[in-house]
Amino acid sequence: MEVATGATRCGTHPEALAIDTCSRCGAFVCERCLVLIGEEAFCASCYARRDVSGPASLRAAMALLCAGFGLFFVPPLSLLALLLVWLERRAIARGDAPRTSVAEIRAAKVVAWVGLVLQLLGVGAIAAWSWLLANLDL
Numbered sequence: 001m002e003v004a005t006g007a008t009r010c011g012t013h014p015e016a017l018a019i020d021t022c023s024r025c026g027a028f029v030c031e032r033c034l035v036l037i038g039e040e041a042f043c044a045s046c047y048a049r050r051d052v053s054g055p056a057s058l059r060a061a062m063a064l065l066c067a068g069f070g071l072f073f074v075p076p077l078s079l080l081a082l083l084l085v086w087l088e089r090r091a092i093a094r095g096d097a098p099r100t101s102v103a104e105i106r107a108a109k110v111v112a113w114v115g116l117v118l119q120l121l122g123v124g125a126i127a128a129w130s131w132l133l134a135n136l137d138l
């Protein structure tokens with residue numbers, strides 16, 4: 001068994017030596033508390049929170065809503081949707097948001113990008129059109 005430096009004790013079991021620290025809250029964990037997900041170590045309570053499931057969070061729903069309205073040539077809403085997607089993704093990674101939000105933020109991201117591309121095309125078309133008009137007037 002690998003023992004942490006000195007005699008660091010587990011945060012939950014003072015009688016047990018800590019063998020690792022939780023990658024999320026930094027608590028010392030002993031063999032009994034340690035939960036490994038791939039390479040990442042978690043304490044029991046962070047693991048429980050990480051696995052939280054439930055309805056997708058409000059932020060994910062807002063991201064989808066903003067992305068949807070962003071389709072109607074409202075660039076700030078598309079950008080806001082992307083920001084919300086980014087925030088939600090971080091929250092999910094920290095275990096603060098339900099993983100059920102993943103599908104919603106994925107959809108919001110696609111819709112937001114489609115909105116931005118459409119807006120760019122629209123601006124391009126208007127620019128090309130005014131250039132043509134200006135040149136035809138010569």
Ligand SMILES: [Zn+2]
Pocket residue numbers: 022023024025026027042043044045046047
């Ligand atoms: Zn923890």
Ligand SMILES: [Zn+2]
Pocket residue numbers: 010011012013016029030031032033
């Ligand atoms: Zn422990």
